[in-house]
Amino acid sequence: MVPMTNSTATGDRGLLETRFSMGATAVAAIAALVGLAFGWMGYNDGMLPVVGELGILTGVIGLLFGLGIAVVAFVAAVYMEPGFGE
Numbered sequence: 001m002v003p004m005t006n007s008t009a010t011g012d013r014g015l016l017e018t019r020f021s022m023g024a025t026a027v028a029a030i031a032a033l034v035g036l037a038f039g040w041m042g043y044n045d046g047m048l049p050v051v052g053e054l055g056i057l058t059g060v061i062g063l064l065f066g067l068g069i070a071v072v073a074f075v076a077a078v079y080m081e082p083g084f085g086e
Contacts, residue, residue: 024077028070035066
C-alpha cells in the first residue's frame, strides 16, 4: 500500500469553501442560465437588442457555448486546489 502524500491526498475543502470555488460556481450557474436563455430564444425565434433575431441554429450555438463554459467553470470549482494564498 502506497502512503498518501500532501500532493496526492484530497483536501477537506467543499465546493463552496474558498473564494475561487464560490466564484467559479457562480460563473458556471450564470453561464448555464445564459446558455439556456439563448437556446430558448432561438427555439422561439426571439430577438436580442445587440444580436438581432435568433434562429434555431444561433440558439443552439449559444446554448452549447454557454453550457460548455458552465462545465469548464464547474470542473474548475470542484477540482482546483488552493494556490499561493494558502
